[in-house]
Each structure stands twice: as structure tokens, then as C-alpha cells.
Amino acid sequence: MSEHILAAFVPLVDCAVLVAAREKGFAREHGIDLSLVREPSWSSLRDHLNLGHVDCAHALAPLPIASALGVGHVEAEMLVPFVLNRGGNAITLATSLATEIERRSSQPPSPVDWAKGLSRALMLRNKPLTLAMVHAFSGHNFELRYWLAAGGVHPDRQVRIVAIPPPLMVESLAAGHVDGFCVGEPWNSLAVERGIGRIVATKSQLFPRGVEKVLAVRPTLATDRARLDALLKALSAAAAWVDAPSHREETAAILSRQEYLGVPAAVIACSLAGKLELGNGDALDDPDFLYFARHDASFPATHEALWIYAQMLRWGQLPARAELRERAADVFRPDLYIGALGPRATADAQVLGAFDRIEFSARGIDAYLDQFELYTPFVDTHSTP
Amino acid sequence: MHAKPLRVLIIDENAMRAAILEDGLREAGPLTIHHIRDTAELLPRIAAVDPDVILIDLENPSRDTLEQMFQVSRLAKRPIAMFVDQSDAATVQAAIDAGVSAYVVDGLKKERVKSILDVTISRFHAFDRLHTELSQVKSALEERRIIEQAKAILMRQKGLSEPDAYVLLRRTAMNQNRKIADLARALVAAAELLDGSTDE
Helix, strand or coil: CCEEEEEEECCCHHHHHHHHHHHCCHHHHCCEEEEEEECCCHHHHHHHHHCCCCCEEEEECHHHHHHHHCCCCCCCCCEEEEECCEECEEEEEEHHHHHHHHHCCCCCCCHHHHHHHHHHHHHHCCCCCEEEECCCCCHHHHHHHHHHHHCCCCCCCCCEEEECCHHHHHHHHHCCCCCEEEEECCHHHHHHHCCCEEEEEEHHHHCCCCECEEEEECHHHHHCHHHHHHHHHHHHHHHHHHHCHHHHHHHHHHHCCCCCCCCCHHHHHHHHHCEEEEECCEEEECCCCEECCCCCCCCCCHHHHHHHHHHHHHCCCCCCCHHHHHHHHHHECHHHHHHHHCCCCCCCCCEECCCCCCCEEHHHHHHHHHCCCCCCCCCCCCCCC | CCCCCEEEEEECCCHHHHHHHHHHHHHHCCEEEEEECCCCCHHHHHHHHCCCEEEEECCCCHHHHHHHHHHHCCCCCCEEEHHHCCCCHHHHHHHHHHCEEEEEECCCCHHHHHHHHHHHHHHHHHHHHHHHHHHHHHHHHHHHHHHHHHHHHHHHHHCCCHHHHHHHHHHHHHHCCCCHHHHHHHHHHHHHHHHHHHHC
């Protein structure tokens, strides 16, 4: 008899592994009847997951950590036994703004040059800039903030950062509500295709191999080990299938269907291949722009959870407390991954790199944070002023 | 000391649902009710209302925007999601089931919010029922229209009277184990196809 599992997702190219697990029969092969529910926003996905309306979800990596710590919303225990993808995000600026920045730079700008250029552009403007990301607890929020700060722009003092669900991003840029955004594919490429945006940095440039979406699982599913193991085996097989270049076109065709993304397959295929039009004739060709199985992509390493914890600390989302640090680390569950899929072949590096050459090590979070000039102190929002 | 009326903000693109909810809330007690329909420039508009309670459709995509604002904004009063206080699990579950999301200013007495939530939940359900009934009425009207068209075709092409055309439709539908409306739809579609081919 097959086990029914309900999973929620947000329409993005990186929901591919869950979709392939269902559509290509990997779930069925492992005795799982996998149903998928499309969510209009990350808040809605989180609520349905927290209250048990779904068993698991395609989640922003920081989201289950925020839930487990009870930050920003209800406290709900959540586990991450599997990483769904790495990379896949990009920062896009409105074409007019990008052109203005480019005019003042002598050479083709690097990602950090764009941020520095934005800092200069800010000084010359009398209108404030609004930049969007997808959720307070998202890799996008941290990527955008880190990138801005590297260019000398304080994300909480010099620009306004708002959250907009991915499918509404391009329209918001077109309507002039935002001047740029950080979002997952295909929404950057669609802005470029419409001529309204330029891609100025990708997650693969900023944080190579950075964790992006994870499988967030409710504890009830995690305690049913046979069921969880079967699901992880199915997802692992699906990830390997999606990762193979020969399956890109079919993956793109499936994802383009109305019930999933409802956008043209050609754009999705480019995102999967890491061949992106950046705007103004520039192009990216990076096979590791977005990937699902290679380089042990699916393994949820504890120090990656702590990298997220460190970003939350830097931007004042959390008070620095040893107890919170422990709980954040415990959300990622390499033991559950190994239990289902066996140990990994490669050794754990424990150090995470970034485009500014500042390395993160879980052993020295305080020393890591001390290297940044720009940060936001934590303010307890629930105490009355 | 009498408490000032609570300020309730309804964010809903559906004007009808908002009206039904507003109507219900008026009976729930002394409240000041505001409604925002489109969600452009949400932050200054929320700040202008300075609400104690925000009611919003659970599936409204603006919730991500709203929650982010509460994280960073320097609003005088910063509402928090009602689920943060988990002491009333039944109400939370009922709200989610009804598709309601509520944000409540921290420190507000639970009893004052409970009646607002109860009204909201029941009005959301009432709206759903109304919505279902409305679509049933719509489809009943559409069925009647299509059956009339099918009858007219039979009358014209087979020279039948109206009652005979209906009897023929009903008998054929019964024999084929189909709904009369489905058969009528097929008949009308076929007739359009044939008429179309003769036109060209």
C-alpha cells in the first residue's frame, strides 16, 4: 500500500525535484503517493506547514530555522533532512538604474562594483530606493543585504527593503513599485526578457554552492522513519534525474505547465542550464548557477544552518544567545539524511566562502561577524517602548 | 475607564467579502473599521490607520509584504501574527480553516480580540456559502439557456413542437445515461460546427 504525502511549494524553478519526484514516478517507485499544493506566498506555505495541513514543503532554507526559534511568527518545530537545490537566485536592477550605474563605471562591473555603483547612485538621487526580496527569512534577504553592505549601502538605513512573493516580482518592477529585487529563477530572466531589468549578480557568484531551498519536514513525518526514508530516497533519485543535462528540456516542459509555474519552457530551460541573458547583450554561462544533486548538493550540513543563524544575527533578527544557536544548528539533520541515503563520499569542508573572501566557520561566529562594518543591532520588538 | 474603540483594518481585494465582514463587525461592538482594497503603498496606509487588528485573507500574496514590514518598520504599534499566542489553539485552527489571517497588536486583551475573530471566521464561512450558492445559481441559469438553445435546434431541424423537443432531449439523455444539460451542450456545439462549415 502506498503512503500519501502532501507537500507544498511556491512556483519557482527550484521546486523541480519535488515536481520530478511526482511526475517522473520516483515517489511511486518508493511507495509514496506524493501530492503537491501550490502556495501563493511564503507566509501561506509556512502557516499550512506549521499547522499540519501539509506534511512537508519546498522551503527557503532560513524559514524552518525561524519557525524552530519562534522568530517573526509562531514557534513550530521543523526539521531539514534534505537540501532541494543550491544557487538559482539573482539580483536584478531596473534597466534605467543599471544604465545609470554602468555609465559611471570604467570597466564591465563585477557584482561588488554594481553594489558600489548603487551606493554612488544613491548619493546623487533625491528619491529613496526600494528593493524587494521574497521574505524576511530567506536566502534572498541575506544575499541582497550582504551584497548591498559590501558596496557600502546600509540595507536598513539607506534603502527600503520590502518582501514580495516571487510571481509578483516582475509586475512590481514593471509598475515602478520597486527599483530592483533578489529572487529565484525564472523571475529574473523574465524581467530581462521584458527589457525592464538587468541581472547584476547571481547567488552562484556571491555565495558559490550556497544552500537555497530545503525540504522542511514536520516532526510527525520525521518520526515515521520508514516513510521519511522512502521520501528521501525518492527525492534523491529525482534530484539526480533533474541534474542530468539531458533531462533539462523535459524538466522545463513539465515545470512550464499551468499547475506548476505557467511560464514558457524556454526560459526555464535556460535557468536550468545556467545560461542566462543578463540584459544589454551580456550573458552568463555557469553550469553551477543552479544545481540539484552534484557536489553532494542534497546534504544538509550543520554549519550551513549556523551560517544562516549568523546572517540572522548580523541583521538584528535575533538576540545572540547560545541556546538559540544550539536550536538553529539542530534544525538541519544530517543524521536523517545519512540514515536514509548513507554517508557522503567527500569530507566536510566546514568553511563556507563568499565573493568578498570572508570565510565563515561555525567555530568562530563572533569573529566572523566582527569583520563586517555594517550590521543592524537586535531590538526587542515585543517590549513596549 | 472605558477603552477606546479598537481600530480594525480589513485588507481584502474582494469588495463583497470585505462588505460582509464589515457588516458583521459593526454588530460585534464599538469598532473603527477601515478597508484597504488594493495593496499598493501598503506601509504608509497602514501607518495612517494605525490599526490594533489587521484581518487579511490567508492566501493574500501581500501577507509576505505585511510581515516583512512588521519586522523592520518603525510603526508606533507593531502588530504580530495572532498565532504567536498559542493559548487559544481552537480559534487559530478555526481561523486557518476559514482562510483568515489576523495580526494583532501585542498586549491587547485576548477577550477583546476573540469576538472580532469569531465574527470574522463566521463571516468568511458565510461568504464562502454565498459564493457557492451564487455559482450554483449561475450554472443553473447557464444550463437552462443551453437547453433552450438545443430545443430550438431540434424544433428547427426536426420540425418538432417545443414539448416534443424537450421529451426527445430527455429520453436521449436517459438512454445515454447523461445529464440533459451535457447532451444539450454537445448538440449546440455540433450544430455550431455544422453551421460554421456551411458558412465557409
